[in-house]
Amino acid sequence: MLEKNTCCGGHSHTPKNLIAKAEEFCSANGQRLTAPRAEVLKTLARSHKALGAYDILEAVLIDGKKAKPPTIYRAIEFWLEHGFIHRIESLNAYVSCDHDHDTAGVHFLVCENCKCVREAHTASPLKALDLDGFEPKHSQTETVGLCKDCH
Amino acid sequence: MLEKNTCCGGHSHTPKNLIAKAEEFCSANGQRLTAPRAEVLKTLARSHKALGAYDILEAVLIDGKKAKPPTIYRAIEFWLEHGFIHRIESLNAYVSCDHDHDTAGVHFLVCENCKCVREAHTASPLKALDLDGFEPKHSQTETVGLCKDCH
DNA sequence: CACGCTGATGTTATATTATAACATTAAGCG
């Protein structure tokens, strides 16, 4: 994993911008931008495709040493909670997010071949639905298929 | 798991109907309705909530004996392929389906408390989207929240 | 019926993803 890949136009977020946003968020909210958190976010931001937790684990060094699973999962959880990354359920993998949106409804186009993920925006899929007492908290749509470069 | 539960109005599919449909499907398509397949489908059909593979494993006996993981996963795969069950990605769990629909786009209302799952139908979420070369194969929306009885 | 083909299951082992539990360290604050 993490090999150079030009699929999807080589799209990836810019680690610097995302880290800057993260720094800003942390100082504004009394959170700490620690080494594991920073490394995990940078790794995801550099990748244009979804990475599994153990891909991240292999990719990052914290103070020059390989981390252990809980360290990675804690950082993942932190960024998930604060909307800096998303979990792609159908891949058990994670992507960074540089969109500003409430995280209540998102839509991902997931390439089953190269695992690249594009985040799309539409109207909430709940609009047209008879919820009949169901109280929604979060909607996520995943469309699996082949990206432009893979089909 | 599998305890009696009256949440969501005790909704569950009717194993007999679903098995009848499955029998019909198999004979029409040259597939075999073997013991593991039948038991797995019945178990899911009886449950009104999503079951993990290992919940199913604990629940079924094949010729009076506990099965092993590959047996369960093969049956799950079989029914997934043929649209008799769905995988709820956010739970790593499975539900039976007695709807007739192309499996190209489905929407689930998932209760995070009791794990009951309601299948809903709306227009495809892809309609409003600029796919820009992405070739979609399957869309699934999962809305996590609290069901009528749990909130 | 015996044979051989095919698809399904049985079995063993292991890969992959994720978390529990407790010890230690670091940051912020009076």
Place this chain on the structure above:
DNA sequence: CGCTTAATGTTATAATATAACATCAGCGTG
């Protein structure tokens, strides 16, 4: 400084899923 709290380090293990190969059952054919 010394306390408190949040975060990380560490060890172990849970939960989910699959690879690989052996065996068996159904079925058409000679």
